[in-house]
Amino acid sequence: MTAPPPTVVVDRREQAEAELAREIAALVRDRGRLVLGVATGDTPSGLYRELARMRREEGLDFGRVVAFGLDEYLGLAPDHPASFARQLRENVFEPLGIPESSRHVPGDAEGGDEYERRIRDAGGIDLQILGIGRNGHVAFNEPPTPRESRTREVRLHAWTREDAVPAFGSLAAVPERAVTMGIATILDARRIRVLAFGRRKSAIVARSLAGAIGPDVPATFLRDHPDLRVWLDRDAALELEPARRAGRS
Ligand code: PGA
Numbered sequence: 492m493t494a495p496p497p498t499v500v501v502d503r504r505e506q507a508e509a510e511l512a513r514e515i516a517a518l519v520r521d522r523g524r525l526v527l528g529v530a531t532g533d534t535p536s537g538l539y540r541e542l543a544r545m546r547r548e549e550g551l552d553f554g555r556v557v558a559f560g561l562d563e564y565l566g567l568a569p570d571h572p573a574s575f576a577r578q579l580r581e582n583v584f585e586p587l588g589i590p591e592s593s594r595h596v597p598g599d600a601e602g603g604d605e606y607e608r609r610i611r612d613a614g615g616i617d618l619q620i621l622g623i624g625r626n627g628h629v630a631f632n633e634p635p636t637p638r639e640s641r642t643r644e645v646r647l648h649a650w651t652r653e654d655a656v657p658a659f660g661s662l663a664a665v666p667e668r669a670v671t672m673g674i675a676t677i678l679d680a681r682r683i684r685v686l687a688f689g690r691r692k693s694a695i696v697a698r699s700l701a702g703a704i705g706p707d708v709p710a711t712f713l714r715d716h717p718d719l720r721v722w723l724d725r726d727a728a729l730e731l732e733p734a735r736r737a738g739r740s
Contacts, residue, residue, distance in 0.1 A: 496700065496719045500728045504537060504688045507722035511684055512541040515618065516551050524555040526610075526617045528677070529583050530630070531560070531575040534622035534686050536582060543586035553587040557613050559606075561621075561630040562671035563598035565644065573658040574598070597670045603642035607676060619680035623687050626650045627695050627708035631671035635706035638715075640673030674712050682718045685710075690726040697734035 501507045518525050529535070545551040560579050567574045576596045584594045595613075600606035610616060621629050626648050632640060633648040645668065652665040659665045677683065687696050699710035700721065713719055723731070 496714055496716075496721055498700065498721045498723060498728075498731070500723050500725060502725060504686075504724045507686055507688075507724065508537040508541050511538055511620075511686070511722065512545060514684070515542060516545055516549075518618065519551060519553060519556060522617075524557070526557045526559070526613050526615065528616040528619035528621075528672075528680055529558050529560055529579060530620050530622050531562075531578045531582075532622055534688060535620050538620065538686065539582045539586065546587055553589050555593075556587070556589050557593040558583065558589050558595065559610055559613070559616060559672075560596040561619075561677075562669055563596060564666040565598075565668040565670060566666050569598060573655070597642060597672065600642075603644070603670065603673075606642045606670075606672070610676070610679075616680035618682040618684060619677055621677070621683060621685045621713075623685065623692060623695055623699055623710045624648075624651055625654065625691060625695055627699055627710045629674070629677060629710050629713065631669040632674050632677075632709040634709060636674055636709040637706050638674050638678075638712050641676055642670065642672050644668060644670050674709055678712065678716055680716075683713055683716050683720075685713065685719070685721040687721070687727040688724045690729065692727045693729040693731075696723060696727050697730035700731055701734035701738050 560575055563575045569576045576598055579596060595609055597606050623629060627634055631645050647667055647669055652662060655665045656662055698708050702708055702711060704711040704714060
C-alpha cells in the first residue's frame with residue numbers, strides 16, 4: 492500500500508501560503524532559474540499575493556523564473572476576464588515580474604504536443620503548485636482520467652462548469668471544452684505542492700488522500716509521486732483522519 496503523503500494541517504490558510512512561499516523563495520534564491528507550474532482559481536491566490544509581497548518588500552527576484560500554466564478554457568478570447576491566461580497575467584506574471592519570454596499558457600501552444608515540448612525544452616517543471624477540484628480533478632483532468640494522460644483537449648465535468656458560474660455569470664456562458672496538462676505531465680514535475688482549503692473540499696480531500704488510487708479520482712495519482720506535499724486547513728482536513736482510520740480497519 493502507498494504510504495500517506497506528507498500532509499500539513501494548519502489553523503489558517505495564510506500559514507500554508509506563507510510556508511509554501513518560503514519554500515519557493517528559497518529555491519528562487521538558491522538556484523535563480525526555476526521552472527514553476529502555476530495553478531489558477533481561488534486556492535493559490537493568497538500564495539501569489541505572498542510571493543508578490545516578498546518581491547516588493549524583500550527584493551525577491553523572479554527574473555529567471557519560467558512559468559507554465561496548467562490549463563485553459565477553449566473558445567475564449569485571451570483577454571476574457573475569466574480566462575486563465577488573464578488570471579495568470581494579473582495575479583502571477585505581472586506581480587512577480589516574470590519576463591514575457593518565460594510565460595507559458597496552454598492556450599498559446601499549437602496543441603498538446605507543442606506544450607509538452609516547451610516544458611521539456613525548459614528542463615521540466617521543478618515545482619508544481621496545485622489545487623483539487625470538488626470532483627477530484629487536478630488541472631482539468633476530469634474523472635475518469637488515466638494516469639498516462641498528457642496535455643490535450645478535454646470536455647469539462649458538470650461540477651467544474653457549475654463552480655465556474657460566478658466567473659462567467661451563467662452556466663450557459665461557461666465553456667464546455669478546455670485544454671489541460673495531463674496526469675503524467677503533472678507527475679513529471681520534480682516537486683508537487685497541493686493546497687486545499689475550506690469545508691467544501693473536505694470530502695474530496697479524504698477521497699484523494701485516503702481512497703483507492705485510480706482514474707475515478709484523478710488526484711489520487713499524485714500519491715505515486717516521490718516528492719509530494721499537501722497543505723490543508725482544518726476545515727479541508729475534517730474527513731481525512733476518519734477516512735484513514737476506516738482504510739486501516
Ligand atoms: P478552486 O479550484 O481553487 O477554485 O477551489 C481548485 C481546482 O478546481 O483545481
